Amino acid sequence: MSASSEDGRTAPTTDDLRARAEDAREELGGTVDALARKADVKAQAKRKATAVKDAAGQATGQVLGKGSDAVRQVRDRVPEPVRAQAATARAELAHRTTTTVAKVRKVTPAPVLMTVRQVAGLLRRGRGPLLAAGAVVLVAGAARRARRAS
Template identity: 35%
Template sequence: MTQPPHDEPTAAGPAELREQVEHTREELGQTVQALAAKTDVKARAQEKAAEAKEQAAAKAGELKEQATVKAGELKAKAAEQARAKTAQAGQLWEEKTPDPVRQKTAQGAQLARHNRKVLLAAAGVAAVVWLACRRRKG
């Protein structure tokens, strides 16, 4: 017979010995299961693949969110640049255009604002005439 380890007490009777044997069997079974799980390469590879898939999905979500934020920032920046360019063009118009041309342009714009219905009707008539001429040619 072998000697029990020094850190475990010896059994006082047969019942206690059976209990110790059963406990040792359970521990041994758990150890065997753990070793079997470590040697199951296919299962471990599937677990790693599932982990990688979850990480990739999480990263894709983060990148999508970052792209949305960046797109919003770029859109705001482009709008601001467009406003600045428009203001710059207006200022250039004021500086470079001769007074008579500016006055005539202002009068034309004012006339168009006051006569919107007439202007829209004239545009509609012009469109109808254009379409009619186009049909005759085709």
């Protein structure tokens, strides 16, 4: 049911209007979704973080690959007698270290060894600065006691 207007065009029917309204709703829905994606800072940050993480992983792989290649090249350039001498020196150093540690453990009292293990554990967990501060306090206290005793 279309009615004629004065300029000769026909007025849109109810179905035409409904179709236009539906098209406008779909377009508006797409626009709203696009705006929502732009406004979702958390999702954008997550996507960016993932992209940076992927890029860092690729860069790490490349650096490690180049490092391995460089080590191989240096190793290939070092003459066999020098490599053998270095391996012998490394083995000797490891043996001497093990022997010395065993001797020190024999003569060190158990409480001191336990304290050393605790300190080593703290150092492995990244508590070095805290230990350094504690050592300064202990040394200062010992120096103070030594001065009082004299």
